[in-house]
Each structure stands twice: as structure tokens, then as C-alpha cells.
Amino acid sequence: QVQVVESGGDLVQTGGSLRLSCDASGSGFRINGMGWYRQSPGKQRELVAYITGGSSTNYADSVKGRFTISRDNAKNTVYLQMNSLKPEDTAVYYCNADMTVVVSTTPLTTRRRDYWGQGTQVTVSS
Numbered sequence: 655q656v657q658v659v660e661s662g663g664d665l666v667q668t669g670g671s672l673r674l675s676c677d678a679s680g681s682g683f684r685i686n687g688m689g690w691y692r693q694s695p696g697k698q699r700e701l702v703a704y705i706t707g708g709s710s711t712n713y714a715d716s717v718k719g720r721f722t723i724s725r726d727n728a729k730n731t732v733y734l735q736m737n738s739l740k741p742e743d744t745a746v747y748y749c750n751a752d753m754t755v756v757v758s759t760t761p762l763t764t765r766r767r768d769y770w771g772q773g774t775q776v777t778v779s780s
Contacts (some may be wrong), residue, residue: 660747688704
């Protein structure tokens, strides 16, 4: 019922910019916080940026000042604007959505859980 899909990954040159999008679709859910994570070969998945339901943000030190996370609540979409890209930014970027989901309507029952997208590849050439 709920799907999270990332898009926008591409091959770019060092110093270039890219904007990733994460779209949540389906029904019976409300998005709380959303985060961007990335994973490169041989490394653990790491948090890149996070935006809470109250729209406060947090960034990994490695991207602070270069990346900006934002959200459009009406579209159930979160963005990651990536500027001044470096080769070390190369990774598969994943979106994670913290949601309150309706699991039953009779009676109304909700639960809080997170959903992962499939990932989108970002490659920054040196």
C-alpha cells in the first residue's frame, strides 16, 4: 500500500550539482520524518541528511554546507539538493520515510514504521 521511490541519481562531474527526489505514494499514511542515506561499496549505510516532521534538519559532517534536505508535504516528497559534489559522494542513495500507517480501519488502527526506497545511484567522476 505504501511505496517509496527515489529518483534523480546520475553521473556528474566533480563540483557539479544534483537533486534527488523521494516520492512516497499509496494511501493511509502520514509521513513523519524522512531521511537520506547512502552506501558505497565496502562501507556501511550512513545517514546523510534528515528532516523531521517539524522540519528541523540534520546533516552528516561530510555534507554539511553542500547538501540541503527539504520536503514538500503536499506532494509527500523529500528532496536532497547536492552541490559541490565530490568523488567521495559516489554511492547509492536511499530514502527512508518514517510513517504512521493505517493498518486497519475497523477499528482504526495505526502503527509507526519506516519504509525504504530502492536506491538511486549517484556517481561523481574525478
